[in-house]
Amino acid sequence: MIFVIVSSCSVVKQREELLKALGIKIKEARIAKGLSHVQLASEADIAVSQVWRIETGKVNVTVVTLYAIADALDVSIYELLDSSRRGI
C-alpha cells in the first residue's frame, strides 16, 4: 500500500511542478511584453482570475487556451513549454 501512496504523491508533485513551471514561463513572457493581467486576459479571451491561477500553477491549462495565450504574448507555444520535461 505504501508504494501506491508514495508513487501517487510523486505524480501529484510532478504535476504541480509542471504547472508551476508553465505558469512562471507565461508570467515572464507577459512581463517581457509589458502586459498586465487584465490586458493578457482580454487578448487571450480568458478571465483575469484564470490568468492569475495559470501563472501560479493552479490550472491544468488546455491546449486551446495555451495557443491563445502564446498568440496574445506573441511567442511560439514552444517557448511556454519545456520539451525536455517528461510526462507524469
Add this chain to the structure above:
Amino acid sequence: MIFVIVSSCSVVKQREELLKALGIKIKEARIAKGLSHVQLASEADIAVSQVWRIETGKVNVTVVTLYAIADALDVSIYELLDSSRRGI
C-alpha cells in the same frame, strides 16, 4: 449581429481545426511507435475512450495529459504541437 455570429463561427472552426490537427499528430506518432489505443491509454494513464476522442479532435487536451501522451509516445511535446499555429 451578423459580425458577431460570423466571428464566433470562425473561432469555433479554428478551434476544431487546431484539435483535429493535434489528434492527427498524436495518431501518427502512436502508429509510428506501434502502439494500440489500449497500450497508449495504459502508458499515458488515460482512458481508452479518451485516446479515441483526442485522436478525433473531440477533446481540448490539457497540458498534463499532453505531456503524458508525449512521454508515452517517446516524442517531445513539440512534435505534437504546431509552433506556427496562431491562437484562437
